Amino acid sequence: MNVSQRGRDIQASPIRKLKPYADAAKAKGIKVFHINIGDPDIPMPGPVLETFRNWTQPVLAYGPAQGFLELRQAVTRYFANYNIPLDPDEVLITTGGSEAIHFTFSVLGDVGDEIIIPEPYYTNYNGYAAFAGLKIVPLPLSVENGFRLPPVEALEALITPRTKAILLCSPNNPTGTVYTPEELDRVVGLVKKHDLFLVGDEVYKEFIYDGLKHKSILEYPEIKDRVVVVDSISKRFSCCGARIGMIITRNKDVYAAALKFAQARLCPPSVEQMAALAAYNMPMSYFQGVRDEYDRRRNVLYDGLKDIPGIVIRKPQGAFYVIVRLPVKDIEHFAVWLLSEFSLDGKTVMIAPAPGFYSTPSLGTDECRIAYVINVGELSEAIRVFKAGLAKYQALHG
Amino acid sequence: MNVSQRGRDIQASPIRKLKPYADAAKAKGIKVFHINIGDPDIPMPGPVLETFRNWTQPVLAYGPAQGFLELRQAVTRYFANYNIPLDPDEVLITTGGSEAIHFTFSVLGDVGDEIIIPEPYYTNYNGYAAFAGLKIVPLPLSVENGFRLPPVEALEALITPRTKAILLCSPNNPTGTVYTPEELDRVVGLVKKHDLFLVGDEVYKEFIYDGLKHKSILEYPEIKDRVVVVDSISKRFSCCGARIGMIITRNKDVYAAALKFAQARLCPPSVEQMAALAAYNMPMSYFQGVRDEYDRRRNVLYDGLKDIPGIVIRKPQGAFYVIVRLPVKDIEHFAVWLLSEFSLDGKTVMIAPAPGFYSTPSLGTDECRIAYVINVGELSEAIRVFKAGLAKYQALHG
Secondary structure (H helix, E strand, O other): OOOOHHHHHOOOOOOHHHHHHHHHHHHOOOEEEEOOOOOOOOOOOHHHHHHHHOOOOOOOOOOOOOOOHHHHHHHHHHHHOOOOOOOHHHEEEEOHHHHHHHHHHHHHOOOOOEEEEEEOOOOHHHHHHHHHOOEEEEEEOOHHHOOOOOOHHHHHOOOOOOEEEEEEEOOOOOOOOOOOHHHHHHHHHHHHHOOOEEEEEOOOOOOEOOOOOOOOHHHOHHHHHHEEEEEEOOOOOOOHHHOOEEEEEOOHHHHHHHHHHHHHOOOOOHHHHHHHHHHHOOOOOHHHHHHHHHHHHHHHHHHHHOOOOOOEOOOOOEOOEEEEEOOOOOHHHHHHHHHHOOOEOOEEEEOEEHHHHOOOOOOOOOEEEEEOOOOHHHHHHHHHHHHHHHHHHHHHHO | OOOOHHHHHOOOOOOHHHHHHHHHHHHOOOEEEEOOOOOOOOOOOHHHHHHHHOOOOOOOOOOOOOOOHHHHHHHHHHHHOOOOOOOHHHEEEEOHHHHHHHHHHHHHOOOOOEEEEEEOOOOHHHHHHHHHOOEEEEEEOOHHHOOOOOOHHHHHOOOOOOEEEEEEEOOOOOOOOOOOHHHHHHHHHHHHHOOOEEEEEOOOOOOEOOOOOOOOHHHOHHHHHHEEEEEEOOOOOOOHHHOOEEEEEOOHHHHHHHHHHHHHOOOOOHHHHHHHHHHHOOOOOHHHHHHHHHHHHHHHHHHHHOOOOOOEOOOOOEOOEEEEEOOOOOHHHHHHHHHHOOOEOOEEEEOEEHHHHOOOOOOOOOEEEEEOOOOHHHHHHHHHHHHHHHHHHHHHHO
């Protein structure tokens, strides 16, 4: 009577591994700045809140497995603003972006099949690859060149007969990189050449700075049938807890298979689907204010960190994260030390060690992800504390 | 570039297979009585609605992977009313009962392992067994004896070295049977003898009639560590669309493994968790009114059907379903015929053919599940229409 092998094998969330140390610090009365996570603090759009407050429906019945039609229509209107024509039947509402990843991985490959993902990458891909039995083949990128994609040969060298798909996340969590149209072109060519699917994680679409534009993989008509986009309202509308995401694909076989998985779990949450509907009905101008706020934070973070001796950092172009290399030998040790042995004026910081974002062993051991999802005042103070901590740690352990 | 084998293999929901026929009937202006599904029409408790209407929290942040502590505490108070002592750390909130089944199957067995389930059974077990690669070994029960469990030898004969668990659903969907303490004792003995887990689906706990009492498998201290209960607020509080369920287990290894799967999907929906909290804070007296209403419907249904010539029906004791045998050769054909070729006074009925609830081929081909989740007036009329349809069908195809 033992739990399953997979139940023993599945990785505990690397982001949550440090939580006990943070809890202990807080219990000692230390204020912990959370620059480790991307849980938005920006209020959600007013109409979302109003959806809850005006709720009158007395029974919460099962909805359609693919999500409410009104919501799927609103999503197509949102994409039309980006000149991406979609039909509501090309949108499948999921319980969070997590479930969109889960279904997509399950539909694109069988046990033992491979999916190529540039690393560092969003850790939860690992959990769903494990669920689906897919092997993630990492394409290592480097902080020195801002995590740009390598020449096509380096990518092509990873393709095997078991390769089913390539996944690109842009704007990228955890690196903050936004792929250029030229980088996308390179991957699109490969996908065509090797008869693969292309998965896009575009949940940070609106979080893009310096006047850059996000190009979606949905904008390549020549690979129309090969594209599956996983999306979510969590970051876009500050609704992480709503658990509303979606799969977008014009491939009818992929949609039909994902729908069967969706039927097994009956439907996504109904009240929060209606909240998502209100969110998608927001004018595009809504994003400008949010983007400006994150842009300010980005500048505060980058300007605060860039001159630290020994740091390697490239200015992030999108999302609200950056991966930096630090002059430390063991980032996990440093992260724990910050929480358990250091404080400045009763304050410390929690960072996300980068090894959790790499699947190649030994990569990222001197890197961490920093998220800029606290307000400018707190962020400035967090940077002051972080710099003092790093200096002290180097003196002790350098 | 094909979808995965599993994506092609996974069964489309058998309940939803008839939907196009129902839609076509409705398009012709025919009223369709839905006695095929268990989507409660009883309004949810007032405080649940008030939770939405009083919502003020401006950001929907990620919650804990195991669910909010307040909700898990409320669940333990609810179980305390049944004299079942639980700790909040023995309750893991999931996104619907569906996810509770998904995690439980994934944690208790590996690919190729077996789980014994009396059939007919809730069809969605199939989807999650497929996801987890578990083999469901059905224990065929029979309408003639009201789907009672067989002598222990019949059950024991199904146990192999790959058997990891037995699953019991009581009160049962789709049969309406409530297992007696003696039936449970039989299974508990086997579980101990063969070192297995026992999974209980107890989502219909309160829907129990004739003064019967529900005995939970959590009430057997001698198999404390072997028990995993999957539960849901969907039926209990008429909140199917809320997608709040839970796993209850005192086995710390099972809990820890399920929690790792839970971390991969981040958290259950937060607004609807708070709605569930309001629901679990309802006094136990709340259930009396709901039970009385379903009991009236049960009597109307049973009294309306029992004298049909050739029918085999046992009065259901719990849940809000019953499986009946009809004097027809092919229940699927009859179900489609009712929707596409029959109406009485502009009305017809939709039933759920039983083969979808059996995994042994050829079982249930003359049986259907009828749900009594419409009000007494509509139910009476549905029965009148159903009886006329059956008589006409027999005359044409009998």
